[in-house]
Amino acid sequence: MLRFLWGLLVGGSAMLLLIRVKEGSITIPWYGWIIGIITFLLATLTLQTFIASFQEREPKAAWMSLLFMGVPTFILATITFLTIR
Amino acid sequence: MNQTNIKKTNYHSTVSSKEHMSNLGKASGVTDLEKKYNDLDDMIASDPGRRLPFWVKEVDKPTVEIDWELLDNFPSMYQTCFNPEVYGEKEYFQLCDNQREYNVEWMKNKVPGHSIQDNAIAHASNWLWKGFEIPWTGPRWETDPLHQVYYTPEEFGVPRYEGTPEQNARLIRVAARVFGSPDVGFVKLTDKTKKLLWKCIRFENVEEGYDPGDGTKVLPDKDLWVICSAMPQSLVFGKSTSDSNWAGTNGLAYSFTKIYSGRMLSFLRSLGYQSYGGDMDVLGSAVGFGVMAGLGEYSRMGQMISPFFGSMFRTNLLIVTDLPLAETKPIDAGMLRFCKTCKKCARNCPSGAITHKDEPFWGGDDPWHNKGIKGYYIRGRVCFSYMFKYPTNCGTCQTVCPFNKMDKAFIHKLIKISISYLPIFNKFIAEMDDLFGYGLEKTETSLMWNRNPKDIPLYGLDESRF
Numbered sequence: 001m002l003r004f005l006w007g008l009l010v011g012g013s014a015m016l017l018l019i020r021v022k023e024g025s026i027t028i029p030w031y032g033w034i035i036g037i038i039t040f041l042l043a044t045l046t047l048q049t050f051i052a053s054f055q056e057r058e059p060k061a062a063w064m065s066l067l068f069m070g071v072p073t074f075i076l077a078t079i080t081f082l083t084i085r
Numbered sequence: 086m087n088q089t090n091i092k093k094t095n096y097h098s099t100v101s102s103k104e105h106m107s108n109l110g111k112a113s114g115v116t117d118l119e120k121k122y123n124d125l126d127d128m129i130a131s132d133p134g135r136r137l138p139f140w141v142k143e144v145d146k147p148t149v150e151i152d153w154e155l156l157d158n159f160p161s162m163y164q165t166c167f168n169p170e171v172y173g174e175k176e177y178f179q180l181c182d183n184q185r186e187y188n189v190e191w192m193k194n195k196v197p198g199h200s201i202q203d204n205a206i207a208h209a210s211n212w213l214w215k216g217f218e219i220p221w222t223g224p225r226w227e228t229d230p231l232h233q234v235y236y237t238p239e240e241f242g243v244p245r246y247e248g249t250p251e252q253n254a255r256l257i258r259v260a261a262r263v264f265g266s267p268d269v270g271f272v273k274l275t276d277k278t279k280k281l282l283w284k285c286i287r288f289e290n291v292e293e294g295y296d297p298g299d300g301t302k303v304l305p306d307k308d309l310w311v312i313c314s315a316m317p318q319s320l321v322f323g324k325s326t327s328d329s330n331w332a333g334t335n336g337l338a339y340s341f342t343k344i345y346s347g348r349m350l351s352f353l354r355s356l357g358y359q360s361y362g363g364d365m366d367v368l369g370s371a372v373g374f375g376v377m378a379g380l381g382e383y384s385r386m387g388q389m390i391s392p393f394f395g396s397m398f399r400t401n402l403l404i405v406t407d408l409p410l411a412e413t414k415p416i417d418a419g420m421l422r423f424c425k426t427c428k429k430c431a432r433n434c435p436s437g438a439i440t441h442k443d444e445p446f447w448g449g450d451d452p453w454h455n456k457g458i459k460g461y462y463i464r465g466r467v468c469f470s471y472m473f474k475y476p477t478n479c480g481t482c483q484t485v486c487p488f489n490k491m492d493k494a495f496i497h498k499l500i501k502i503s504i505s506y507l508p509i510f511n512k513f514i515a516e517m518d519d520l521f522g523y524g525l526e527k528t529e530t531s532l533m534w535n536r537n538p539k540d541i542p543l544y545g546l547d548e549s550r551f
Contacts, residue, residue, distance in 0.1 A: 045495065049494045052493035055491075058521070064521045
């Protein structure tokens, strides 16, 4: 179920982004795409680790993964948004 | 499906993987995807060979250094460090009596994890482990033909099963999954590997092996293979070595092993082949054969660790057969190399029995050492004396090992890939394992009784590992 919701969210966001790029209402430089893809992969890994760690009954690992992987994800996401014109 | 691609046999049809993928590409419908197995032959034909992930490399020599010239057969399991002959029976049974007293005291004092129900589940789990011996040549109930454990092809009047070593290996792998072993490997008995058998195993020029009843066991002097079966153990209940559930999960795994052994021995006899073993400790070194079969690598704590189950599997059950089997090679997943820098088991060992030395060393100083293996030898007496101070024994080294993970989080796979290919990160990974709180004693197992029963995995075996 969570995978389905994540897929729905990612698919919807990607579609919206591509429509707006095609319309010309926003432009993203090449390095923005690269950082954006890395951000997406890291965000997916962070979310999966966070949820799976609770399923593994390792709550400390869950919160630590959010700290060690979530913070870089947030910074990268901010950089990605700053590249959008 | 294109009918011309199908090769018909008496029982089943097979297509090559190329043809199968080609047929899938033709959108031939659900019948291709819902492949049905008509018999074991069909299952064998569908996927031959052992499939290892790319980060588990098959190698010609195991990662632990072995001097085969120096290596000699170890007398028997009774000389290993957890058994009476090393201590002398008086001291050994004194330790056992002490443990019983601790057990009663903790129960009376209501120490968490040691309630009467915790003890009950621990002791009940041991049932069948001890007190029931499977004969050397496998179980057989001669007195009741209707319920005989196995019928040999000879008794049926049909020819025995025949297959190539690869098909046979696949057959045993399938049977092992059915009977309860998640991973198996095969070692041919050669002049070298015979040194991993106990000294009390003899070879004679006889058609069939037998048990002379004098403490030795006889195998026929012919081509033989050892089936090595990893036996699962619950990581869910095994997380707290201070709870009775720890003892429960040990006992459950051992008694389960005995059932598995009887079934596999019977299976081999029913195919028309010889099988020898029975109990889990009668043949030889479980770690030695497991390492040679590629079930895992030798580790700092002196046990074998698997790339899939870590140290949290109970034993490697050995069965000898004359069914020709395709050998499996030793593996290198970088685990022993990781042990050199990790040392988590040594750091957490409450008795200090596990060495902190960086590099492995040649053993032979203590009676339970086997010369010829460059390993990390534990101080057996120190370990065992400490273990018996607690009602549940101690398995801290096994519990804290970083390779024990439930494998629900994808990142564990990335870390295993790193350990296999990028040893430069090993120290960082070991430190992060501590920082993330892995391997710490969990007290929640004592609260098992308050859980929703449906949240408890069957036999405690979480599906992500097996």
